[in-house]
Amino acid sequence: MATQTSLTTIVRSTEIDVNAHVNNAKYLEYLEWGREHWYEQLGLDYTTLKQMDIVTVVAHISIDYRKEAVQNDELTVLTRLKRIGNTSFTMLQTIENQRGELVVEADVVMVTVSPTTHENVPVPGAIRQHL
Amino acid sequence: MATQTSLTTIVRSTEIDVNAHVNNAKYLEYLEWGREHWYEQLGLDYTTLKQMDIVTVVAHISIDYRKEAVQNDELTVLTRLKRIGNTSFTMLQTIENQRGELVVEADVVMVTVSPTTHENVPVPGAIRQHL
């Protein structure tokens, strides 16, 4: 089973919009925080990947908004690998609130690129093993 | 042919991230600015829709990241209707840079809801006619 990481965050006053709920764009920040956490928990932080001549770049996001979130909600971002291709991989991320309700659900496709050659490169075994 | 609106914005210093390019989440803000502009150009601003007892809510976004954008880039957000269902409609939005290159491309599904009953309601003719 794919390794899943969990990150909790509280919705703050400057994270809600004029409609008093979290804006659709803000959730993509929460999802990025969850992916950063996943990389760090798995020992695959930015510096480590860079030493392998790899950076990961977001190529596609598909996100469903299920339920609104409001100030002081406690949101949990769950992140795990869903699929691995040759030079890309897909993460499945969900955000739940403090009542366990699904707030958003997203597929995020990342591509692995060499910062030296700017070419796509195979997803490294260090990532692949977490599927 | 569907009415298309165009909004131009300059990438500012606080809109780029540690990688010196526009972050994946920020594009969703640009897309929202484009949709707000579309509503306003078509005489369907928030207040007008509210008087029809309608609010539009983002239900799904599918976005492809094609090319990075950097500080001072001039981005053009193009917005038009793509599909209309019973109680939802899909907007096709693209962002191009000053060289005419495609930066992102997105489908945004909106649902029409009554703020009074909190129930889904049919997409009004005022929106439907712009397909």
Added chain:
Amino acid sequence: MATQTSLTTIVRSTEIDVNAHVNNAKYLEYLEWGREHWYEQLGLDYTTLKQMDIVTVVAHISIDYRKEAVQNDELTVLTRLKRIGNTSFTMLQTIENQRGELVVEADVVMVTVSPTTHENVPVPGAIRQHL
């Protein structure tokens, strides 16, 4: 002694700028989170004040930037009353990092306004007692 509240937050990836540290503007968001927390802890949340026909509005901020903060830093926002005038009050806020180092220090002047008359009104006793 003035009641002091404490709020902790972790610096996330989308909160740092191209220089890899927290941007000068972002600290004002952290300070606002600290003030919201202060109001809530003291039973003076937005709704309670509104029922007293009072809203508080930021009139002036003076902030010193002492030390940079980077991703994953654990910041503590400390908030307390410093001075109370007739229709305004000043909060002293500091942000420290996980090593107890001072990151920023700010004076924030708030004015008390009636949402009904839009006139300045005296700072209520409910706030005054916390000095």
Added chain:
Amino acid sequence: MATQTSLTTIVRSTEIDVNAHVNNAKYLEYLEWGREHWYEQLGLDYTTLKQMDIVTVVAHISIDYRKEAVQNDELTVLTRLKRIGNTSFTMLQTIENQRGELVVEADVVMVTVSPTTHENVPVPGAIRQHL
């Protein structure tokens, strides 16, 4: 008389908060955009200063909030030098709306630092001449 630069920006939907006006923190972003523009107009962009072994860092901001700004307001950020010290300089920045009303007024103290030695260095003549 000090060289003054002017930058115009439109308030967008994701730049207003739950109170339907521009949040106190957002103005610091607008001010930064104005300073970046000032540097660029005067041929003192980041790269040019870096080649002189100089970076400028925000040390202090004192800001007065005079009038609220709302969605679609057209704001003009005016930026000019106010004072120059040995290793620091102060910029006077104001933001006006489309009716010429003063929205915010701020003093921003910048220090000049060598990215090589991390020591404060004298403000270069290239900046000094614009007072």
